[in-house]
Amino acid sequence: MLSEFLVTEINKVGAQDALPLHRLLYESLRRAILGGKITAGDRLPSSRKLSQDLDVSRNTVVAAINQLTVEGYLVSHVGSGTFVSDNLSKVSLARKQTARTEPGHCTQLSKRGRALAETFCASELEVQPFTPGIADFSAFPVQLWQRLQNKYWRMTYPDMLDYSSSGGYAPLRRAIANHLRMFRSVILDPSQVLITSGTQQSLELCAQLLADHGDTVWLEDPAYWGAAKAFMATGLKLHPISVDQEGIAPDAADNAHAPRLVYVTPSHQYPTGAVMSLARRHLLLAAARKHDAWILEDDYDSEFRFTGHPLSSLEGLDQDGRVLYMGSFSKVMYPGLKLGYLVVPKALITSFKQAHYDLNRPGQMHLQAALAEFIEMGHFASTLRRAKQSHAQRRQCLLEALAPCLGEHACITGAEQGLHLCLKLPPQVDDAALAKALGGFGLTVRPLSAYCLARRDIRGLVIGYGYTVQADIAASGKRIADMVASVTATPAAKKAGRKAA
Ligand SMILES: Cc1ncc(COP(=O)(O)O)c(C=O)c1O
DSSP states (O other): OHHHHHHHHHHHHHHHOOOOHHHHHHHHHHHHHHTTSSOTTOBOOOHHHHHHHHTOOHHHHHHHHHHHHHTTSEEEETTTEEEEOTTSOHHHHHHHHHHHHSGGGGGGSOHHHHHHHHSOOOOSOOSSTTOTTOOOGGGSOHHHHHHHHHHHHHSOOHHHHSOOOSSSOHHHHHHHHHHHHHHHOOOOOGGGEEEESSHHHHHHHHHHHHOOTTOEEEEEESOOHHHHHHHHHTTOEEEEEEEETTEEOOOHHHHTSOOSEEEEOTTSOTTTOOOOOHHHHHHHHHHHHHHTOEEEEEOOSTTOBOSSSOOOOSGGGOSSSOEEEEEESTTTTOGGGOOEEEEOOGGGHHHHHHHHHHHHOOOOHHHHHHHHHHHHTTHHHHHHHHHHHHHHHHHHHHHHHHGGGOBTTBEEESTTBSSEEEEEEOTTSOHHHHHHHHHTTTOOOEEGGGGOSSOOSOEEEEEEOTTSOHHHHHHHHHHHHHHHHHHHTSHHHHHHHHHHO
C-alpha cells in the first residue's frame, strides 16, 4: 500500500533530517517513484485521500505534489487526477538513485575530486559550543547593519548591481588600507587591495595565478585545512613542514623541495597558536628569496589579541614584495558575509584584478558599500571592541575551567590571541576518540591530529570559545578537563608524559 510505504518513509527521513512535513512527504513520494513502488502511468490517490491516510493537512499534500509536478515526476490531468510521469523511465530513475545514494558514486569523481572529498576537513557541525574559529556573532549589531544596507539599496546606481571589475568598492579598499597601515604595519597603497569573497578565494586566486600544476607549496603542519584544500584543488604538491613553538621550521631537507608558494599564519599559527619568532620570519623571507617563491600570509584573527600589542605582520618586514597578505571579515563581522581582502604587490595587481573578474565575477557592491561606511563611521572599531571584551571573558572562563587538567601531560598553547586555544596532550592519547566522546555531549572540540598532514607526533584538542554561551563555559569546560584528566591518567600517557619531560 502506497500510504503505508509513505508513512514509513516519512518517519525514516524525518529521523535523519528536521524537514517540514511537506518536504518529508515530497521526499517520500519521490522515493516511492524512484524505487519503483509506483511506476510510470500509475495514478496517485486523491489529495483528500492521501491527507486522510497520512493524517496530514491537505495543504501539505498539495505542496508536495506541486513540487513533484514542477520537477517532472508527476503530471496532473484536470478532471482525471495526478499520475507518475510517463517520461521517467524506471531504469534511468533507478540509476539516478544509485548514483546519489551509494558510496560507489565516488568512483565518478576525478582523482582530484576524490582527494578533496575524502581528506580532512571541517566537522559537519560547524556551529556548536567550542567549534574553533567561530566568533560570537550573536552580539553583532544587526539593526545598524540592516539600516546601512537599506541605505545603499535605496541608491539604484546600475553599477552597484553589476559585476565589479575594479577590484572592489573604492572606499572599502581605502578603509582597509588605512586599517592595515595603522594596526598591522602593512605598507600599502589602496590600489593594492583586492576585495574577495574571503580568505578561501584569496588563496585560490594566489594558487591559480602564482603557481602551476605540480608546483610545490610549503605549508604548516598541522595546517588550516581550508588552505590545504585550495592548494589540492589547484593541483599543487603539498610539502608540509612541522611547526614548533616559533612557527614553521624549514630545514635543509625541506629546501630540497623548492617551493613556489609558502602558506603561513605567522601571527597565530592555525591551529597550534604559535607566534612566528622574528628569527623565523627572517629565515622564511630568506628562503622565499632563495627559491624565488611567494609567501601567502593568512592573518585571520589578529584583531583578537588579548595580551600586549597586536603583532606586526610578516608583510611589514618584507623588502622585496614577495608577501601577499590576506584578511577576512568573517571573524569581526560574521562568516556568512563572505568578504575578505588580498593585498597584492603593485606589479601584480592589474593581473589579479583581471583574473579575479574572469574567474569569479565579483560583485556584492551594496554589501561592500555598507561595510565601507561601517568601518569609516567607527562601527567596525566599536563592534571589535565589544567582541574582544566578551571573547576575553569567555577565554578567561575556559582557561579557569581547564586549569585542573593541566600539568605534566597537558598544556595550553596559543591562548594569547584569536578565538581558540590548543590543549596539547601526549602523543599516545587518542585525541580523535576524545573529541568524539565530547561530541556526544554536544561539544565540538576538534582533535589536533585531524589538522596534521604528515606528522604523527602531536595530539591535543583545538577548542574554540567564540561561539559558546558564556554561562555554559565553566560546566562544559569542566567536562573537557575531566575527560582529559581521565585519559592522561592512563599508564601509557603517563609514560609518554615522563618521556616528553
Ligand atoms: C586559518 C584560517 N584562515 C582563514 C579563515 C577564514 O576564511 P574565510 O574568509 O574564507 O571565512 C579561517 C576560518 O576559520 C581560518 O581558520
